[in-house]
Amino acid sequence: MAANILQSWTTTVAALIEEGAEVYAHCGVCSGTWRCDLGRISSTKGGLYSLWNRTTRCRTLVCEGRVWFKATRPGSHVWVQLREGSPVVVERLHEAWRASRTGEIRGEEVSLNPAVEARLGA
Numbered sequence: 001m002a003a004n005i006l007q008s009w010t011t012t013v014a015a016l017i018e019e020g021a022e023v024y025a026h027c028g029v030c031s032g033t034w035r036c037d038l039g040r041i042s043s044t045k046g047g048l049y050s051l052w053n054r055t056t057r058c059r060t061l062v063c064e065g066r067v068w069f070k071a072t073r074p075g076s077h078v079w080v081q082l083r084e085g086s087p088v089v090v091e092r093l094h095e096a097w098r099a100s101r102t103g104e105i106r107g108e109e110v111s112l113n114p115a116v117e118a119r120l121g122a
């Protein structure tokens with residue numbers, strides 16, 4: 001399967017916010033779907049954070065699945081799945097984010113909900 005194309009408006013949380021995008025997290029196991037608060041992610045992770053190729057633990061208590069992220073922008077009915085992006089391109093984004101967070105990085109975590117701290121990872 002070919003890698004997904006990284007359109008510029010999807011690359012970082014700041015770009016998604018500027019575009020007015022909506023982002024949802026989706027679990028392929030239980031089909032749970034949650035709207036993501038981009039402002040909150042930006043304030044905790046920084047605007048350079050990229051959701052591409054990230055997964056995090058599902059919020060449903062009994063589910064052991066992992067969620068991935070999808071985005072859409074105003075006036076569009078097309079969802080862009082922020083997964084299976086070209087590893088080389090995505091790693092460059094993640095590296096730029098890590099470089100911007102030197103000294104304050106606390107792990108590559110994002111939470112979908114204030115009550116649930118979910119761990120991102122491979």
Ligand SMILES: [Zn+2]
Nearest residue numbers: 027030058063
């Ligand atoms: Zn689930």
